[in-house]
Amino acid sequence: MLEGTIVVVPTKPTGWSLILRGALAVIFALVILIWSDITVAAVVFIFGLFTLLDGALSLGLWFASSKGTKNPWLLALGIVSVLAGLFAMIWPNKTAIIVVLIIGWWALILGVLQLVSALAARKMFPFWWVGLISGGITLALGLWLVIAPGTGILAMLVVIATFLILAGVAMLFEGFKTLRTASA
Template sequence: MIAFRMLDQLSRNWGWIALRGVAAVIFGVLAFAWPGVTLVVLALFFGAYALIDGICALVAAYRGREGSTPVWPLVLIGLLGVAAGIATFLWPEMTALALLMFIAFWALLIGIAQIAAAIRLRKEIDNEWILGTSGALSVLFGVLMIASPGAGALAVAWIIGGYSVAFGLLLIVLSLRLKKVADRMAPKLSAPV
């Protein structure tokens, strides 16, 4: 029952998930388009993306609060995103290593939350692997960033760009699947009891 409520909340908020995906793709394309920019400018791009992603997650949590399904994972993701965005704007001159670690742990935590959601929804939806794969991609990205923080700014820009585009595309695909679920569930939810 909890998984059904979670699926209902996710499917009703499929547009916010799509927006998160689009923001990630845009951020990734910008990282590819300007790989030679200073890490400070890249940090500001990341800050804008993290802030938008966090706000979208908080809006989804707010909209889903009426149900009995816990919204704390979305609130946690949202608060982490907003905090990452604000911290990046307040201290853009952070060292490359500190910024990379911040991004790495942010991706790691988001990935773990998405894998947990995919496991919880595995019996409720088809292709839950999309959510799990985006989470695994985030975890892998975070681990790689922690393991090799000394990579040059150009390599970091390409890694971040590739991660963001892949993550964003997976979120967009997930949102389209959730829209189908929402369309399928709408008649059931509005039918008289």
């Protein structure tokens, strides 16, 4: 979604696309943070809208590129983003639950592996207990997300919003830098 801003030739359309995408990311994050009684379905729907617009901007940039500068990764990014956005907007509850469960199962498995690894390393590494603590925390997170995915995603909204603000600011910076380079 956001990390696919591959710029080969700095052009004004590329700069403006990055600026629009960065502004959308920051706005989406602020909506999540300000709208205190937001539901998971509403967040996923808004995320779907954001992803759809982000994908449309990527596709627009790809179609506007000249034949020699068309980046196939930008085309793939646009298609995947549009499809993900449509899926999230059509089935917001299913999308949210699927994502949280994937993260939850990943954290469960990772936590168990960290615990086993820490216990196996206790004779070789003096700070093996750090892995034990990390594994326990990761395992607890995984259990929480698998057992109560609805409340799990609400707690993760702040993390998601923080990521979007940082990614949005980076795209804004990159967009303005690209505009300056294209004008020079």
